[in-house]
Amino acid sequence: MRILITNIGELTTNVAEGDDVCGTLHDVAVLVEGERVAWVGPAADAPDADEIVDAAGRAVIPGFVDSHSHLVFGGDRAAEFEARMQGQKYAAGGIRSTVAATRAATDDELRARLRGFLDEMLAQGTTTVEIKSGYGLDVATEERLVRLAAEVTPEVTFLGAHVVPAEYADRGDEYVDLVTGEMLDACAPHAKWIDVFCETGAFTVPQSRRVLEAGIARGLQPRVHASQLGPGEGVQLAVELGAASIDHGTYLTDDDVTALAASDTVLTLLPGVEFSTRQPYPDARRLIDAGVTVAIACDTNPGSSFTSSMPFCIAVAVRDMRMTVAEAIHAATAGGAAALRRDDIGRIAPGMRADLVLLKSPSRVHLAYRPGVPLVETVWKDGVRFA
Numbered sequence: 178m179r180i181l182i183t184n185i186g187e188l189t190t191n192v193a194e195g196d197d198v199c200g201t202l203h204d205v206a207v208l209v210e211g212e213r214v215a216w217v218g219p220a221a222d223a224p225d226a227d228e229i230v231d232a233a234g235r236a237v238i239p240g241f242v243d244s245h246s247h248l249v250f251g252g253d254r255a256a257e258f259e260a261r262m263q264g265q266k267y268a269a270g271g272i273r274s275t276v277a278a279t280r281a282a283t284d285d286e287l288r289a290r291l292r293g294f295l296d297e298m299l300a301q302g303t304t305t306v307e308i309k310s311g312y313g314l315d316v317a318t319e320e321r322l323v324r325l326a327a328e329v330t331p332e333v334t335f336l337g338a339h340v341v342p343a344e345y346a347d348r349g350d351e352y353v354d355l356v357t358g359e360m361l362d363a364c365a366p367h368a369k370w371i372d373v374f375c376e377t378g379a380f381t382v383p384q385s386r387r388v389l390e391a392g393i394a395r396g397l398q399p400r401v402h403a404s405q406l407g408p409g410e411g412v413q414l415a416v417e418l419g420a421a422s423i424d425h426g427t428y429l430t431d432d433d434v435t436a437l438a439a440s441d442t443v444l445t446l447l448p449g450v451e452f453s454t455r456q457p458y459p460d461a462r463r464l465i466d467a468g469v470t471v472a473i474a475c476d477t478n479p480g481s482s483f484t485s486s487m488p489f490c491i492a493v494a495v496r497d498m499r500m501t502v503a504e505a506i507h508a509a510t511a512g513g514a515a516a517l518r519r520d521d522i523g524r525i526a527p528g529m530r531a532d533l534v535l536l537k538s539p540s541r542v543h544l545a546y547r548p549g550v551p552l553v554e555t556v557w558k559d560g561v562r563f564a
């Protein structure tokens with residue numbers, strides 16, 4: 178099956194052209210063959226195909242790569258959000274209320290919820306999503322969460338070290354024994370990544386190191402939640418261990434920024450978190466100007482960021498984190514791919530997976546310029562079209 182998307186007014190390839198990180202082309206066509214992109218070139222030179230899609234001058238971008246989400250959980254925390262908006266402070270311990278609801282939910286309940294989130298993400302242009310465990314915090318439930326996530330994505334992260342569960346209060350080291358032992362044994366077969374919340378109120382730097390090193394020894398690749406609520410040593414640990422990404426990075430020292438710029442570790446910004454917790458936004462301008470590779474992700478979770486909309490996060494990153502529109506869209510596509518160490522997604526070029534989004538607008542700028550407006554016309558994932 179050959180699909181030709183032609184008369185594309187503005188194509189974001191992410192194949193960099195000089196100063197243009199988005200590699201923007203005009204009046205072009207893209208040929209999709211099976212699940213891959215086969216050809217990109219001037220619309221006038223387009224080859225024949227079985228199906229022709231007329232983009233009518235509108236914009237096409239790569240599918241969003243949402244490299245940070247927590248989609249398998251029970252319940253919600255709308256009341257907590259409402260209280261927070263009335264002045265209560267966000268604390269990491271709120272995770273425990275979702276843990277209780279998640280443990281009580283059946284596999285089918287969690288699966289139905291998960292599929293609902295994936296549908297709403299796809300409708301908003303997200304074609305790849307990373308999913309973390311971390312709302313089970315016991316061996317049986319964490320195993321269920323990574324197993325359910327693995328049904329829908331290859332990008333599964335074991336986050337047993339999300340927070341210390343109530344039954345291990347004041348016994349964090351014992352809980353880390355469980356995470357790095359029996360829980361890791363149960364979860365590693367379903368996961369690609371190991372993650373830890375390295376933060377005051379969650380796990381210390383030595384505990385985080387134990388978790389990550391145990392995961393690495395089992396063949397998992399590291400990524401780290403750090404510096405969300407205050408500065409710490411999580412970034413340095415992530416860089417030292419060769420983590421694919423450090424996520425949040427709301428409070429970074431100059432040494433953190435220097436270390437990141439010299440590393441292959443991506444800094445994943447989560448604008449929905451600062452938006453939903455009223456924390457100060459990290460300064461993406463400072464990071465990009467220093468040479469740090471940046472990704473944007475939703476961090477969809479019931480506590481600190483219950484949006485699944487990459488366009489919303491792009492709009493916030495542009496308005497409040499001082500990113501250009503081009504930088505924000507690049508971060509939400511190619512940046513996410515880098516954060517997942519994937520070289521087959523995040524760009525539009527021959528040989529890449531055919532993950533494409535046709536917008537309703539003539540330019541990608543509208544994603545930030547028209548916040549909250551549904552601008553996704555058509556999505557192809559692996560060459561398969563969704564409405």
Ligand SMILES: [Zn+2]
Pocket residue numbers: 245246247402476478
């Ligand atoms: Zn997270």
